[in-house]
Amino acid sequence: MVNWVxxxxxxxxxxxxxxxDVACPRCGESAVFLGTKIEVPPKSKPSDWDALRDWYYSTARAVERRRYAETVRRRHDLERKIRDLTALPDNEGRASLVKRLRSELETLQHDV
Ligand SMILES: [Zn+2]
Incomplete structure (x- = not known):
């Protein structure tokens, strides 16, 4: 069992x-997944709830920023590889590799 708040x-x-996906039974908004290890404060301690919320969103933002940076790096890496490969004379193996890299690049662009 895992906690949602x-x-x-x-x-x-x-x-x-x-x-x-869990909706809050009170307001109907999407609840937030907390997992099993994070202790949920008692309702009587609003300041603990505020601290938990701050912690949760700062962590979520940090994860998002890191993931974004990785995607951008991967995209640049793919773009460079494609550029290098297309600068070389054509051959079948290279053409299919470029095709594969391009479709991977396409997927990454949809993620961001
Ligand atoms: Zn609610």
């Missing part, structure tokens, strides 16, 4: 680990 309502609920 709504920071606005200070609601916490436990769901099976296979559940991927």
């Amino acid at each position: 709504c920071f606005d309502c200070r609601w916490a609920g436990r769901r099976s680990g296979s559940v991927t």
Whole structure:
């Protein structure tokens, strides 16, 4: 069982680990997945809830920033490889590699 919370309502609920989306029963907004290791503060301690919310969003933002930076790096890497390969004389193996790299690049552009 894992914890889901709504920071606005200070609601916490436990769901099976296979559940991927939980709506807060109070406000109907999407609850936030906390996992099993993070302790949920008692409802009577709003400052602890505020601290948990701050912690959660700063962590989520850090993860997002890191993932974005990795995607950009990977994209530049692919672009350079494609440029290098297309500068070389044509051959079949190279053409199919370029095709594969281009489709990978396409996927990355959709992610960002
Ligand atoms: Zn709520």
